[in-house]
Amino acid sequence: MDDKKLQQKSMSEILQLIAPGTPIREGIDNVLRANTGGLIVLGYNDRIKAIVDGGFTINCVFSPSYLYELAKMDGAIILNESGNKILIANAQLAPDPSISSSETGMRHRTAERVAKQTKSLVIAISQRRNVITLYQGNFRYALKDISVILTKANQAIQTLEKYKLVFNQSIANLSVLEFEELVTYGDLLQVLHRVEMVIRIKKELITYLNELGTEGRLVRLQMKELVTDIEEEAMLIIRDYAYVNQQKPVEMLLRFQDLVSSEVLDDNVIMKLLGFNNYIHPDDHVCPRGYRVLNKIPRLPISILENLINQFKTLPNVLKASVDDLDEVEGIGEVMARKIKEGLKLFREQTFADRQL
Numbered sequence: 001m002d003d004k005k006l007q008q009k010s011m012s013e014i015l016q017l018i019a020p021g022t023p024i025r026e027g028i029d030n031v032l033r034a035n036t037g038g039l040i041v042l043g044y045n046d047r048i049k050a051i052v053d054g055g056f057t058i059n060c061v062f063s064p065s066y067l068y069e070l071a072k073m074d075g076a077i078i079l080n081e082s083g084n085k086i087l088i089a090n091a092q093l094a095p096d097p098s099i100s101s102s103e104t105g106m107r108h109r110t111a112e113r114v115a116k117q118t119k120s121l122v123i124a125i126s127q128r129r130n131v132i133t134l135y136q137g138n139f140r141y142a143l144k145d146i147s148v149i150l151t152k153a154n155q156a157i158q159t160l161e162k163y164k165l166v167f168n169q170s171i172a173n174l175s176v177l178e179f180e181e182l183v184t185y186g187d188l189l190q191v192l193h194r195v196e197m198v199i200r201i202k203k204e205l206i207t208y209l210n211e212l213g214t215e216g217r218l219v220r221l222q223m224k225e226l227v228t229d230i231e232e233e234a235m236l237i238i239r240d241y242a243y244v245n246q247q248k249p250v251e252m253l254l255r256f257q258d259l260v261s262s263e264v265l266d267d268n269v270i271m272k273l274l275g276f277n278n279y280i281h282p283d284d285h286v287c288p289r290g291y292r293v294l295n296k297i298p299r300l301p302i303s304i305l306e307n308l309i310n311q312f313k314t315l316p317n318v319l320k321a322s323v324d325d326l327d328e329v330e331g332i333g334e335v336m337a338r339k340i341k342e343g344l345k346l347f348r349e350q351t352f353a354d355r356q357l
């Protein structure tokens with residue numbers, strides 16, 4: 001993991017630590033409302049100890065009302081790393097003045113310098129401007145108004161709904177092509193780029209949700225409902241088309257998520273993710289193993305599905321197999337064989353009917 005990712009990860013942890021619904025946020029909001037201003041440092045390590053001057057030792061369990069009362073005093077409040085204990089109040093911080101700062105007021109300049117010098121999380125609550133600013137290392141982030149983030153999150157949910165429709169359409173097309181044995185790498189990539197779009201918007205939503213805390217409950221539920229089906233389909237597609245039969249599609253999907261950023265992924269990057277290392281022509285044909293289509297057969301046990309694919313290797317072979325051929329597969333009797341045939345026939349009819357809509 002590179003440094004940038006490490007910092008991003010810790011920023012999402014930070015946002016969760018001080019999100020609405022947490023005791024720290026309740027305390028910070030009280031300080032904000034009382035207009036006393038505040039300077040809070042998380043973590044009392046050697047680097048912080050070296051720049052703390054004076055103050056009272058408090059050493060008590062964190063409570064929002066204690067934070068509010070202590071913020072009435074000048075100086076900084078120092079909490080432990082996880083923010084569940086108040087250690088010191090009224091502390092003067094003396095960071096290296098040669099460290100650059102883009103802030104103007106002393107509280108914010110101090111906060112920025114302490115964060116840069118110690119890498120600890122520092123929270124500045126402005127007395128006059130009604131803003132909460134977070135600093136950690138070189139990272140600076142001003143918390144936005146909850147209503148602004150909620151609006152953005154709801155817009156993202158609407159976008160996700162549209163993406164889902166587009167995704168479902170491309171999945172319906174893929175099913176038809178799979179039955180007709182006409183899938184090309186280009187078709188596969190088109191579907192995977194749709195998955196990429198969904199992942200991109202999901203990542204944006206997670207950032208909002210981290211900041212929204214309990215205020216984002218509804219958005220979280222909506223996101224989960226929209227995304228779960230898509231992710232399940234995506235994992236089945238990965239199992240169908242990965243170069244080597246992937247036993248761990250969840251890990252592959254996670255790797256896919258890591259790769260997704262604001263830029264559209266290159267086709268080669270996606271094919272590499274699936275294990276194809278050589279150049280692939282988009283018009284070349286490719287054959288699915290059949291995990292996704294076979295999954296549509298109601299109540300087909302996963303072990304039987306695996307046995308089917310082990311035996312026949314590809315979906316077209318399963319489709320061509322007679323009831324007798326299916327009967328020979330381990331765990332499949334005549335009744336089950338007929339059920340599989342019937343299930344595939346029904347799904348095929350449904351797929352072709354959907355295409356005509």
Ligand SMILES: Nc1ncnc2c1ncn2[C@@H]1O[C@H](COP(=O)(O)OP(=O)(O)OP(=O)(O)O)[C@@H](O)[C@H]1O
Nearest residue numbers: 037074075076092093105106107108110126127128
């Ligand atoms: N080095 C420091 N250590 C601890 N507390 C500090 C330090 N410097 C400033 N403060 C705190 O910040 C308070 C306000 O300072 P100042 O008005 O210059 O800050 P500011 O950045 O303009 O913030 P605000 O927007 O809240 O006014 C001080 O009264 C003091 O409590």
